[in-house]
Amino acid sequence: MTEKTEEQDGMRRLYATALELGPLVLFFAANGRWGIYWGTGIFIMATAIALPCYRWLEKRWPVMPLVGGFFVLVFGGLTIWLQDDTFIKLKPTIVNCLFGTILGGGLLLFRRPLLKPLFGTAFRLTDEGWRKLTLRWTLFFFVLAAVNEVMWRGFTTDTWIASKMFLSFPLTLVFAFLQVPLLKRYWDGADNPFARGS
Incomplete structure (x- = not known):
């Protein structure tokens, strides 16, 4: 593996990590400022944006983030809808x-x-x-x-x-x-x- 390829691979992994952690960080920030329901809504939106970005970056659907994202959408949606x-x-x-x-x-x-x-x-x-x-x-x-x-x-x-x-x-x-x-x-x-x- 060439030095350039190793650098590109490292940057891709860094972007992938940012896409996985980004929605969670936004959830923490929004919850601290506006409460858990706003935090959950932003968590849902950030996850919905991050998953296609991950697909574009990795040229595949990531299994574990995809499953986690599905549960974020379902349970986050129930949290906001039922205010629970x-x-x-x-x-x-x-x-x-x-x-x-x-x-x-x-x-x-x-x-x-x-x-x-x-x-x-x-x-x-x-x-x-x-x-x-x-x-x-x-x-x-x-x-x-x-x-x-x-x-x-x-x-x-x-x-x-x-x-x-x-x-x-x-x-x-x-x-x-x-x-x-x-x-x-x-x-x-x-x-x-x-x-x-x-």
Whole structure:
């Protein structure tokens, strides 16, 4: 891979990350200024704009953001229509349980690590590596669902919203970082990017 191609790939990943995080950041900002119903409405609009942009950037529909976006539209719409913020608070629990169930079901029922078709273009792992990575993410999705349940049922709306940025998001980053040794160990090929400098 040439230096120019690597730079373009890095910029594309940066734009993709911005498209995934942008609606959430706008939700936080709008909620802080105008409240959860305005925040939810802006979250819906930003998500509806971000998904086609992601499709244009990546030349494919992103499975996980697409599923998450569908639930944002449905549960966000119910939140605004019924003026009941329970729906938007339930959304992370349902989405994380759905992802955990799909990934876990793929492993248990079909012996298929379903992360491989999702991220096989980004990572080249052995079958054992894909199985272990899928199992770890399966369990982590259920942890995120449990954290969301504790935060929205046991604390105020403002605390629940803050937990998205200051608890769930950092937990996800730390968890993803902790998978680097697994990626390094089970990389399939000599061009292991995680082994550089080690």
